[in-house]
Amino acid sequence: MERFSKEITLEKRNKHIGDACTLFFKHDPLKITKASKQYMYDEKDNAYLDCINNVCHVGHCHPYVVEAGYEQMKTLNTNSRFLHDNLVMLAERLTSTLPEGLNTVYFTNSGSEATDLAIRLANHHTHGSEQITLDHAYHGHVISALDISPYKLGTCTDGIHTHSENIHIVPCPDIYRGKYRDCDYPEDNMAHLYANEVKAVIDKLKKEKKQVSMFIAESMQSCAGQVIFPEGYLQKVYKYVHDAGGICIADEVQVGFGRAGSHFWTFQTQDVIPDIVTIGKPMGNGHPVAAVITTKDISMSFKNSGMEYFNTYGGNPVSCAIALAVMDVIEEEKLQENALTTGKYWVAQLNEIKKQFPIIGDVRGLGLFIGIDLVKDRETREPASAEAKHVIARMKEEFIILSTDGPHCNIIKMKPPMCFTKENVDLVCQKLVMVLKEIQDKNINSNANSVISGKKERHSDSDDSGVSVNGHHGFVNGQEYVAVHTGESDSVTVVK
Numbered sequence: 001m002e003r004f005s006k007e008i009t010l011e012k013r014n015k016h017i018g019d020a021c022t023l024f025f026k027h028d029p030l031k032i033t034k035a036s037k038q039y040m041y042d043e044k045d046n047a048y049l050d051c052i053n054n055v056c057h058v059g060h061c062h063p064y065v066v067e068a069g070y071e072q073m074k075t076l077n078t079n080s081r082f083l084h085d086n087l088v089m090l091a092e093r094l095t096s097t098l099p100e101g102l103n104t105v106y107f108t109n110s111g112s113e114a115t116d117l118a119i120r121l122a123n124h125h126t127h128g129s130e131q132i133t134l135d136h137a138y139h140g141h142v143i144s145a146l147d148i149s150p151y152k153l154g155t156c157t158d159g160i161h162t163h164s165e166n167i168h169i170v171p172c173p174d175i176y177r178g179k180y181r182d183c184d185y186p187e188d189n190m191a192h193l194y195a196n197e198v199k200a201v202i203d204k205l206k207k208e209k210k211q212v213s214m215f216i217a218e219s220m221q222s223c224a225g226q227v228i229f230p231e232g233y234l235q236k237v238y239k240y241v242h243d244a245g246g247i248c249i250a251d252e253v254q255v256g257f258g259r260a261g262s263h264f265w266t267f268q269t270q271d272v273i274p275d276i277v278t279i280g281k282p283m284g285n286g287h288p289v290a291a292v293i294t295t296k297d298i299s300m301s302f303k304n305s306g307m308e309y310f311n312t313y314g315g316n317p318v319s320c321a322i323a324l325a326v327m328d329v330i331e332e333e334k335l336q337e338n339a340l341t342t343g344k345y346w347v348a349q350l351n352e353i354k355k356q357f358p359i360i361g362d363v364r365g366l367g368l369f370i371g372i373d374l375v376k377d378r379e380t381r382e383p384a385s386a387e388a389k390h391v392i393a394r395m396k397e398e399f400i401i402l403s404t405d406g407p408h409c410n411i412i413k414m415k416p417p418m419c420f421t422k423e424n425v426d427l428v429c430q431k432l433v434m435v436l437k438e439i440q441d442k443n444i445n446s447n448a449n450s451v452i453s454g455k456k457e458r459h460s461d462s463d464d465s466g467v468s469v470n471g472h473h474g475f476v477n478g479q480e481y482v483a484v485h486t487g488e489s490d491s492v493t494v495v496k
């Protein structure tokens with residue numbers, strides 16, 4: 001339903017909404033007025049195929065989930081200091097999907113709260129304060145989570161929130177464009193090379209007589225550009241961390257709940273058992289509900305600190321009803337299985353397309369979590385950032401919503417609702433071929449106007465930092481330009 005024209009909505013938003021909040025496609029933002037399954041509709045009723053919404057996990061506005069929330073909202077909503085069946089049912093249901101020891105649940109309202117609580121649990125249990133995180137990671141927007149989120153913290157330039165000395169950043173195990181690339185180390189075990197970076201930090205801390213509290217990582221890294229870890233990486237790292245008396249936290253906020261296809265939790269694809277799992281986004285299908293799941297021992301250390309855990313909304317009956325309904329739908333509609341088959345099909349199709357287009361350097365994915373790394377040159381793997389941005393803008397004109405991510409914003413990111421079909425994949429691939437052909441022929445459509453920006457425009461659900469980048473390349477009417485950012489706005493002045 002529309003109350004105002006798109007222009008008025010934008011005007012009111014610019015006037016009243018916090019200036020640090022950004023929009024997708026800020027040169028021509030989408031006004032979405034309704035959604036269903038894997039489709040979102042704008043104010044003119046145009047249907048967009050949503051390839052990026054891993055929050056509306058079982059499909060936008062799934063009627064079964066909506067009904068469960070509505071029914072519970074009519075009946076009762078209160079805090080978790082009263083007994084309620086939904087709370088215990090959800091805790092039981094979640095823990096039944098996890099390895100045996102992970103049997104204790106704390107509910108929160110967001111992934112950021114879950115990260116913050118996980119850090120507190122780790123600190124109380126280990127009496128340590130040293131935290132190890134991956135480069136390019138994002139774990140949330142509260143201060144404690146930002147501390148371990150180089151992806152975001154690195155963009156803060158006023159010197160107010162800076163890197164803390166107890167946070168240790170290790171290279172993201174990206175074998176395509178990370179510190180150790182498969183092409184540079186053909187004889188080496190990539191998992192070992194990257195895990196040794198964690199060991200080096202731990203050895204240094206031991207020498208300095210500092211206690212490791214925790215190592216945190218997404219089980220495949222979304223914000224770094226859909227990075228799938230080399231086999232055995234987490235096993236090695238978890239061993240080093242455990243041997244040093246630390247705790248391993250698996251952030252499954254983006255990648256949990258069956259997205260990987262082969263397993264319900266993505267850490268299972270690495271054959272490890274974390275000490276703490278955090279979960280958020282997909283759990284409520286858009287409703288704010290999240291959780292920290294841990295062992296009894298770790299939970300008891302937290303309790304024995306003497307401090308009560310109370311969260312006004314965490315674990316309320318409505319949120320729990322919704323999360324239970326989401327889990328029902330995943331099972332009944334076999335969405336994890338769909339993620340496996342549709343994801344495999346998608347990767348196979350993209351690998352076929354890769355044969356035709358040298359701009360595609362790498363295609364990677366597990367289940368419905370897929371990335372396409374665009375390069376200017378397959379040998380050097382120089383990122384094709386402007387081209388990636390162009391692809392996103394053109395695909396939007398074709399009513400397909402994608403995003404870019406990674407340190408160079410050159411990775412096309414796909415993580416759609418889990419009801420995505422093979423027919424949807426075919427459509428995305430057909431349009432992608434068309435747009436890549438345009439780029440190849442330098443027959444670029446200038447209406448894809450988000451390209452003519454001097455700012456990086458990341459589109460992941462956690463970011464949109466809107467960092468201004470001078471020297472950024474793009475295309476206008478088939479001509480390459482170099483952007484010069486001249487002030488507060490997105491103005492671009494130089495065309496090559």
Ligand SMILES: Cc1ncc(COP(=O)(O)O)c(C=O)c1O
Nearest residue numbers: 110111112138139140253280462
């Ligand atoms: C991996 C990861 N962890 C944690 C968070 C924080 O979750 P929230 O935005 O619900 O606070 C995000 C959000 O994008 C995320 O991607």
